[in-house]
Amino acid sequence: xxxxxxxxxxxxxxxxxxxxxxxxxxxxxxxxxxxxxxxxxxxxxxxxxxxxxxxxxxxxxxxxxxxxxxxxxxxxxxxxxxxxxxxxxxxxxxxxxxxxxxxxxxxxxxxxxxxxxxxxxxxxxxxxxxxxxxxxxxxxxxxxxxxxxxxxxxxxxxxxxxxxxxxxxxxxxxxxxxxxxxxxxxxxxxxxxx
Amino acid sequence: xxxxxxxxxxxxxxxxxxxxxxxxxxxxxxxxxxxxxxxxxxxxxxxxxxxxxxxxxxxxxxxxxxxxxxxxxxxxxxxxxxxxxxxxxxxxxxxxxxxxxxxxxxxxxxxxxxxxxxxxxxxxxxxxxxxxxxxxxxxxxxxxxxxxxxxxxxxxxxxxxxxxxxxxxxxxxxxxxxxxxxxxxxxxxxxxxxxxxxxxxxxxxxxxxxxxxxxxxxxxxxxxxxxxxxxxxxxxxxxxxxxxxxxxxxx
Numbered sequence: 001x002x003x004x005x006x007x008x009x010x011x012x013x014x015x016x017x018x019x020x021x022x023x024x025x026x027x028x029x030x031x032x033x034x035x036x037x038x039x040x041x042x043x044x045x046x047x048x049x050x051x052x053x054x055x056x057x058x059x060x061x062x063x064x065x066x067x068x069x070x071x072x073x074x075x076x077x078x079x080x081x082x083x084x085x086x087x088x089x090x091x092x093x094x095x096x097x098x099x100x101x102x103x104x105x106x107x108x109x110x111x112x113x114x115x116x117x118x119x120x121x122x123x124x125x126x127x128x129x130x131x132x133x134x135x136x137x138x139x140x141x142x143x144x145x146x147x148x149x150x151x152x153x154x155x156x157x158x159x160x161x162x163x164x165x166x167x168x169x170x171x172x173x174x175x176x177x178x179x180x181x182x183x184x185x186x187x188x189x190x191x192x193x194x
Numbered sequence: 195x196x197x198x199x200x201x202x203x204x205x206x207x208x209x210x211x212x213x214x215x216x217x218x219x220x221x222x223x224x225x226x227x228x229x230x231x232x233x234x235x236x237x238x239x240x241x242x243x244x245x246x247x248x249x250x251x252x253x254x255x256x257x258x259x260x261x262x263x264x265x266x267x268x269x270x271x272x273x274x275x276x277x278x279x280x281x282x283x284x285x286x287x288x289x290x291x292x293x294x295x296x297x298x299x300x301x302x303x304x305x306x307x308x309x310x311x312x313x314x315x316x317x318x319x320x321x322x323x324x325x326x327x328x329x330x331x332x333x334x335x336x337x338x339x340x341x342x343x344x345x346x347x348x349x350x351x352x353x354x355x356x357x358x359x360x361x362x363x364x365x366x367x368x369x370x371x372x373x374x375x376x377x378x379x380x381x382x383x384x385x386x387x388x389x390x391x392x393x394x395x396x397x398x399x400x401x402x403x404x405x406x407x408x409x410x411x412x413x414x415x416x417x418x419x420x421x422x423x424x425x426x427x428x429x430x431x432x433x434x435x436x437x438x439x440x441x442x443x444x445x
Contacts, residue, residue, distance in 0.1 A: 018264050
């Protein structure tokens with residue numbers, strides 16, 4: 001099986017590849033379209049800024065490549081946000097796979113970014129097999145996806161928002177499974193088995 | 195709800211874990227990677243590694259250690275100690291660190307904070323403040339607590355957040371190593387004054403001290419070293435106690 005991690009200017013690719021190594025998967029880190037198109041599983045990590053990340057993907061023509069994929073695809077953190085319609089961060093159009101817009105947390109009583117472990121609820125799809133309701137996952141983010149038809153997990157931080165999204169073969173998680181202990185590892189194993 | 199975080203700190207010297215008492219009298223406490231794995235399994239929410247050697251010739255050893263840690267643990271970790279340039283930060287993040295912590299270099303050149311947060315994002319820029327209460331105020335110290343500055347901790351905290359710091363690691367030098375509890379007043383003042391998370395450090399001796407710093411100190415996270423290294427407090431017991439006291443905690 002060939003697992004590819006998309007290399008771009010907003011990746012914490014190394015953490016994700018180490019996490020995959022811990023479950024016995026040697027992933028290829030690449031921005032080559034052919035390698036991505038022929039992979040069995042594709043992961044797009046991301047720690048960074050939305051508009052510059054989108055610009056990079058467009059320059060490399062990876063935006064059209066990603067949208068054309070039919071194999072299981074997992075976006076993590078910014079990777080998930082880039083799969084949505086539009087992001088307030090840098091006011092950029094994104095890939096448009098999910099219906100959601102990405103908005104800034106603007107609740108004065110809460111600290112931004114949200115940083116740390118929060119619970120996920122209303123879990124749907126096999127991505128969460130073996131993961132219990134109210135399990136904690138590690139999050140670091142200032143922008144969030146609203147709830148919608150594609151929501152497969154929710155979290156509360158001043159508001160209920162989407163911490164995971166799914167449409168057909170496309171999955172996105174706001175939290176960092178590669179940094180979320182045993183529960184995060186289970187999620188990565190589930191994704192690899194999809 | 196977002197949980198309060200328990201963060202063991204590992205002071206690193208020549209690739210080994212050590213713990214100083216009042217920043218001196220260093221004792222050896224074991225292999226950092228082994229300890230890191232054990233802490234992650236025991237329920238630590240994050241780890242901080244502070245390299246107290248941090249001279250240029252040791253930098254390569256630290257990078258190798260960071261890679262080894264990143265391969266083996268599945269929770270986030272911060273690396274600090276002697277970081278003074280964008281290049282240092284770039285090397286550590288590429289080696290697998292999730293965040294970096296800077297201290298003296300930011301005091302000498304506050305614009306470094308802005309440069310780092312612009313390039314790598316605020317979320318990975320932790321500002322460590324070593325502070326000491328004297329003459330009726332909390333003053334900032336640099337170089338591992340050896341040199342006093344005229345900066346006041348509260349003012350400095352506000353300034354670094356404006357410049358892009360994503361988190362504050364606040365150590366009270368008066369409390370550090372005493373096991374008599376965290377510095378509640380300055381922790382509360384800073385936590386309420388800034389809109390980024392504050393990690394309280396220095397003085398943890400009992401499980402009640404953690405409850406106190408979360409409830410009264412308004413800390414988002416609490417850091418300790420020796421009490422965890424020498425198993426005076428087990429992380430899982432601490433977390434059960436806090437949860438029983440209605441503090442949001444990941445178990």
